[in-house]
Amino acid sequence: MPRYVRRRRRSRMYDSGWYCIVLSVVFGIATILICLMGFAFILSRINAPAALVSVLATAALGIGGYFGGYMCARKRHKNGMLMGVLCGVAIFMVVLIIGTVFAKAALGISSAGKLFLTMLCGAVGGIVGVNTKKHRY
Numbered sequence: 001m002p003r004y005v006r007r008r009r010r011s012r013m014y015d016s017g018w019y020c021i022v023l024s025v026v027f028g029i030a031t032i033l034i035c036l037m038g039f040a041f042i043l044s045r046i047n048a049p050a051a052l053v054s055v056l057a058t059a060a061l062g063i064g065g066y067f068g069g070y071m072c073a074r075k076r077h078k079n080g081m082l083m084g085v086l087c088g089v090a091i092f093m094v095v096l097i098i099g100t101v102f103a104k105a106a107l108g109i110s111s112a113g114k115l116f117l118t119m120l121c122g123a124v125g126g127i128v129g130v131n132t133k134k135h136r137y
Contacts, residue, residue, distance in 0.1 A: 002137045021087055024072035025068055025091055025094060027067065027071045028064040028068025029094060029095075032060050035058050035060035035063050037118035039056040039060060043056070061114060062117050064118075065092075065118040065121035065125065068122060068125065069083065069084030069123060069125030070127065072086075072126065073125065073126035073127070075132070076130075077130060077134075078130065079129045080129055083126050084125050084127065084129070087120075087122045087126070089115070
């Protein structure tokens with residue numbers, strides 16, 4: 001006689017796409033902050049031109065978009081490119097709102113490029129996250 005194993009079913013909230021996006025946006029913002037702190041430490045040690053600061057800030061935004069998209073797609077395991085793009089847009093919007101509130105930064109031509117960069121990095125992270133094998137120990 002076979003034994004039936006009762007599995008505990010997780011709540012639908014944890015399986016939803018919005019929960020994954022919110023969690024990965026928080027992770028992406030944290031990654032951006034860690035990158036910015038590391039870049040600030042490096043820039044304080046060397047004599048760097050002012051243009052390098054903008055380049056490193058854009059690189060940190062791309063890195064945060066990649067890791068946010070990666071985490072979202074790895075947790076969801078489907079629709080990697082779409083989840084990565086949505087996560088990239090959400091990260092950009094959060095950074096844009098924070099920049100507008102605290103630094104009085106206005107929208108410019110460079111904002112469209114940064115949005116595209118964040119969407120692209122999020123999409124690549126989403127594709128990699130979906131195709132990464134899950135380790136079961």
